[in-house]
Amino acid sequence: MVGQYVNIIIFGQHQFLQLCEVQVFGVPYDGNVALKGQAAQSSTYNADSAANKAIDGNLDSNFLSGSCACTNNDVSPWWRVDLLQPYKISKVIITNRGDCCWDRLAGASILIGNSTENNGNNNPSCAVISSIQNSSALTFQCNDMVGQYVNIVIFGQHQFLQLCEVQVFGVPAGENVALKGQAVQSSTYNTVSTANKAIDGNLDSNFASGTCACTIDDVSPWWRVDLLQPHKISKVVITNRGDCCWDRLAGANILIGNSLENNGNNNPSCAVISSIQNSSALTFQCNDMVGQYVNIVIFGQHQFLQLCEVQVFGVPYGKLCSSLGNNGPIAAGSG
Template structure:
């Protein structure tokens, strides 16, 4: 889906079924795969039946990859055979969530990557199910995509009662009461809702939740459109999918295969109806363009030694006319000497 951009585990908190000595759950998300000393920077549970470890990502993510590192000194049986489970339930301490993979193949100090496809959840568990043993994890890394809708703003073609557009991106799929936490337009022709992500994204998935109390016809049949144009309020952008199959309280995921855009629209095209959305989640990654520049400049000092300062000065100068960019060297500056006609010498760098 997406390249490994950010280790989401570093944003989270961890707990485990028990703790051996001082090898606490947080050790597995400290950013350190290995360290000097016995099981340094690892977490280890007590010797028990069904030992488990749980990561709370603090938010709902689409998780593509989990990377686990074993101890470097011994005891890989404390890492092999563990189930990786991902989801939003805390039933049985989160160990009943859907399974991504079962760990295997660990040798001392080995780091192994497990692909989870696209699994949605806030909690990542590792459990040695059906065994009495210690559970040891020296590092757990989690990569995926964030619900970027929570960073955006929303508007709609009209508003029924107090069911405003922002209700669909408040992070709550359901709530007590009639259409609680949902957005609803007025009863009109071509009702629409638009999310502005504030930046350009490559969107992999849109997840929509319908009302739990009735009126699912106000969610079925909506076109999901993604793009950068505001022509016709954004409703002329390319189509990702058309919603269907909703029943009361259903949440359905639509794959958009990396469609690029800042705006995500839902529109009941060609119909007179209310449009109701109880939550819209959008997963993807920032669309970043890379440009490569070849520089040649004169300097009497060693450009290699001060290349960081040169980059900072150039970034500051360009920042006066360009926003939201970052410069980096792709190679260390190289020196080239040129002789002048008067016999002098000039040092160029490129």
């Protein structure tokens, strides 16, 4: 159900309404998430046309009012907004310059993805702007493409890229919920390789820097993060050790579920790590599997389990149910 307001009411009765806590689990509904982002562009025409002018909420299309972003006359000029976390993006609305030169935007590509390679201009395409009128706000449906970055680029042309507003509508595709979790593992190699080192937000893959979790040489070594409540998990990203011994992680299983039976190692499998390179961060799609616990385990082997970072992307799943008794206040005059 979609709404800004949640009411609890007992209709038609004289009664005390008692609520010790109300927890509401959900995600923001399809708002303009670009407003909270960070913008950049290939160059800046002048001090009044910085990249952030295209995400300031001002729909004025008169360039002279100072409400539009603009690059220099670049080859393949680009503009990008970093949404700060991945979103499922339903649509992008672009307001073009209205007082002059509106045809400059024709042929621009709208790209969405999670990569900053080539300044984000290698990400998949949502749409190409075939034509646009002066000051018109055109809507481009992106069908829930997932990405942290939205780029607008005019490939292969010498051109000014002018954008008076870019609105990006979507909902979170999931944040790294492991950062708020609690980690344990089957054993600990030394005092600087505790389980929580794999959820500290540090992507350094050098074991000697003390940022990686590591067990001793166990049989079926395992590591687990408790997300503290069930989540719908879209993906798990694992950063392997980079300075040595990266092949030790091959064959590890990623498990997701709500059971702690056998330390969580009986939960369903999201993926098996068939191969992984040194210090590489591999992404495993888990297709909204639901669970409170994410385990990584190497079944049936004598092995060290080394994890320099485990990122779990998802959203809370489920709701809290509680029951209230029918008793009134227990002290005279209380309510």
